[in-house]
Amino acid sequence: MFYIHQTVCVSAQKTNGLIDLDDIQPIKDNKLQAIEPNYDAIPPAMYRRMGRAVRLASGAALPLLNTLTFNGIVIGTANGGLEDCIKFLNQIVDYNEGKLTPTNFVQSTTNAIASQLAFFSSNKGYNNTHVHRGLAFENAALDVAMMLNEFPDNSYLLGGVDEISAYQYNIESLAGSYKKESISSAEDLYNSKTTGSIPGDGCTMFAVNKQKTGATAKLKAIGTIHTDKVEEVTQYLTNFINKNLGESSLSLFLSGENGDSRHLPYYSACQNIVPNIAVERFKHLCGEYATASAFALWLACHKIQHNNLKNVLIYNNFRGKQHSFMLVENA
Amino acid sequence: METATLKQQLKEQIIQFLNLTTFKPEDIKDDQPLFGEGLGLDSIDSLELIALLDRNYGIKINDPKEGRKILVDVNTMVAYIQQHRTK
Numbered sequence: 001m002f003y004i005h006q007t008v009c010v011s012a013q014k015t016n017g018l019i020d021l022d023d024i025q026p027i028k029d030n031k032l033q034a035i036e037p038n039y040d041a042i043p044p045a046m047y048r049r050m051g052r053a054v055r056l057a058s059g060a061a062l063p064l065l066n067t068l069t070f071n072g073i074v075i076g077t078a079n080g081g082l083e084d085c086i087k088f089l090n091q092i093v094d095y096n097e098g099k100l101t102p103t104n105f106v107q108s109t110t111n112a113i114a115s116q117l118a119f120f121s122s123n124k125g126y127n128n129t130h131v132h133r134g135l136a137f138e139n140a141a142l143d144v145a146m147m148l149n150e151f152p153d154n155s156y157l158l159g160g161v162d163e164i165s166a167y168q169y170n171i172e173s174l175a176g177s178y179k180k181e182s183i184s185s186a187e188d189l190y191n192s193k194t195t196g197s198i199p200g201d202g203c204t205m206f207a208v209n210k211q212k213t214g215a216t217a218k219l220k221a222i223g224t225i226h227t228d229k230v231e232e233v234t235q236y237l238t239n240f241i242n243k244n245l246g247e248s249s250l251s252l253f254l255s256g257e258n259g260d261s262r263h264l265p266y267y268s269a270c271q272n273i274v275p276n277i278a279v280e281r282f283k284h285l286c287g288e289y290a291t292a293s294a295f296a297l298w299l300a301c302h303k304i305q306h307n308n309l310k311n312v313l314i315y316n317n318f319r320g321k322q323h324s325f326m327l328v329e330n331a
Numbered sequence: 332m333e334t335a336t337l338k339q340q341l342k343e344q345i346i347q348f349l350n351l352t353t354f355k356p357e358d359i360k361d362d363q364p365l366f367g368e369g370l371g372l373d374s375i376d377s378l379e380l381i382a383l384l385d386r387n388y389g390i391k392i393n394d395p396k397e398g399r400k401i402l403v404d405v406n407t408m409v410a411y412i413q414q415h416r417t418k
Contacts, residue, residue, distance in 0.1 A: 044353070044371075045371060045372075045373060048349065048350040048351060048352060049350065049375070095386060098385065098386075099381070099382045099385045099386070099391075100382070101348075101378060101379045101382045102375055102378050102379070103350075103375060103379060106375075
């Protein structure tokens with residue numbers, strides 16, 4: 001598909017700047033909120049209007065935009081600037097559909113993120129945003145892969161971003177998406193027998209193209225499936241492995257297990273498809289959010305680079321219905 | 332309302348509406364231009380200020396030329412508010 005050259009990951013962990021994944025940052029108030037990066041490079045007039053998602057994405061993208069040239073920007077985000085969206089909708093009610101202000105509206109659209117990045121870099125190239133909930137990032141990556149098939153000399157900025165907004169947190173809590181009991185460690189999360197997970201947010205950016213030279217890793221294949229049937233997921237994974245891995249062996253299975261008892265059967269079944277392979281989980285690092293798979297891809301690249309792994313298979317599912325597999329290889 | 336009190340209130344509202352988190356009311360001078368090299372506001376901010384006048388003082392500005400004369404600095408805004416406010 002394509003090679004990954006540079007990455008920036010803004011998460012609840014020390015993944016940006018001085019990377020230290022051994023110093024795991026604690027879960028606070030049952031949430032894993034991203035540590036906001038340095039925003040000195042953002043003009044104050046722009047910064048004061050930005051919602052959290054746009055801020056996170058700008059902080060993650062600017063180091064890449066300032067040093068590299070891209071032919072396009074492709075972002076995956078399930079909700080974009082949801083907090084601003086709610087502010088805008090509340091204004092409509094509070095002011096009886098009267099005079100509305102533009103800032104919240106502009107910031108609330110999901111494509112505000114990719115367009116803000118284009119503004120920063122005066123990038124007039126391909127600019128697209130994918131919003132397919134738990135497969136938003138995967139579809140953004142597939143979009144980039146198709147663009148690179150058509151224009152193999154191009155380079156793209158690929159990103160995944162989502163924010164925890166107060167409104168979203170409340171609604172998802174009422175819907176049972178998050179745990180009610182206190183979770184303060186990975187052990188708490190993965191040993192839990194209850195439903196729900198812990199919310200997270202963050203942004204991960206990738207500089208990608210078709211050039212092998214200098215690449216950190218290669219995203220060899222992506223597979224996605226919508227289903228709630230475990231057997232359909234495992235069958236899909238079997239076919240995915242047969243098609244893309246061939247006779248090679250896996251180095252690591254990176255599981256999106258999130259502590260939700262409703263989703264555990266999918267992860268367990270997929271682990272059984274690749275027995276005797278090292279398994280690591282990542283949701284205790286980044287929390288559960290729709291584009292957490294972007295964090296997983298960054299983690300896979302990091303592990304391939306620093307642990308000299310041959311390949312990593314990522315499996316993630318969102319709400320037990322949107323499943324994705326990504327096969328990442330040493331470049 | 333006394334002019335000084337209204338100025339203070341308006342400065343607080345400007346900071347809140349425009350999310351000027353690094354400013355305090357005392358940082359905004361009464362005759363400091365709102366746009367350009369003064370407070371550094373832009374065209375999007377002018378729409379926010381028009382909404383501010385509408386929501387907080389019941390003043391509707393529909394003519395852009397009129398807006399340019401009103402949204403000059405805190406002094407001009409306060410003078411207009413005192414003459415035209417409906418709430």
